């Protein structure tokens with residue numbers, strides 16, 4: 444139990460700046476009270492999530508949604524609040540120029556612009572002390588024949604190589620794949636195999652990030668996790684839940700069992716060890732629920748799944764597996780999943796000097812009432828209008 448608690452105490456879950464802003468679907472963005480008006484206030488809200496959970500000390504930025512004049516100053520502000528800047532997320536999907544793609548666009552001018560943005564993101568890493576660049580490309584095709592699928596892979600490889608060469612010591616990039624959307628016929632980085640192949644070619648500073656919402660229904664995500672971790676190419680997660688497509692709902696809400704299976708493979712593959720560099724990030728929007736509690740709940744959901752994964756009796760499991768005891772092995776696995784870990788986590792929080800129930804502690808803190816009164820005209824998360 445001491446080992447389990449130590450592992451849980453050491454786990455770090457990163458929250459995304461965009462979770463704190465207003466968001467919605469393409470039909471409606473619902474404005475909420477007290478929403479941050481700038482990146483500085485987003486960091487203040489993220490600091491609340493860390494204050495109540497004790498395991499969310501970094502915040503991912505999204506450029507240009509979090510554009511500021513002075514990134515070193517933003518990083519200082521984060522430090523003053525007790526948090527740090529996590530992954531820098533690039534954005535090459537919002538300009539008119541990117542209608543036919545960014546780094547894979549048939550136009551050399553647009554490709555240059557997109558790659559320059561990625562390089563600017565590395566500058567921001569330098570200024571903030573962030574060690575991770577997260578790359579997601581909305582590039583793809585809507586119609587067969589629209590562009591040359593293979594040439595687009597060449598263009599992608601060229602851009603990635605340029606960005607890779609710009610990375611400093613201790614910096615890396617994570618390449619994110621997504622099955623479809625916004626392109627509907629073909630996507631240029633549609634799956635982990637494509638991302639993996641590009642990363643292997645580039646070298647150790649390029650790894651794959653698994654966004655749990657970016658797969659076809661029924662995909663065995665834990666297999667992908669096990670495979671990438673074994674190859675040293677699992678850079679981290681963008682956690683969220685999906686029911687249909689890229690729903691960006693709270694992680695562990697739709698399918699806590701899937702999250703447990705994923706976390707078991709992480710534990711099994713040593714991915715909780717900080718040296719492996721596996722980053723546990725949230726990538727979510729809270730369209731209809733309050734944002735700070737939505738993030739607190741999500742952090743707790745990952746933590747609960749991790750605790751259950753750590754509870755799997757690995758020795759008993761290995762013995763049952765070696766004997767070909769199908770039902771016995773499955774029972775060992777399910778015993779861990781069916782354990783109520785909430786008392787264990789409440790105890791751990793008390794040992795860490797935190798309130799045992801972060802949701803209740805936040806509600807009691809008065810922070811929401813304060814921001815609701817102080818902040819007028821909060822910003823949109825960046826998309827969804």
Ligand code: LRH
Nearest residue numbers: 532579619654681689726
């Ligand atoms: C793309 C994505 C990617 C983006 C984020 C806002 O669907 O998951 O990580 O940067 O959404």
Ligand code: MN
Nearest residue numbers: 619654681726
């Ligand atoms: Mn993502």
Ligand code: MN
Nearest residue numbers: 654656657689
């Ligand atoms: Mn997504």
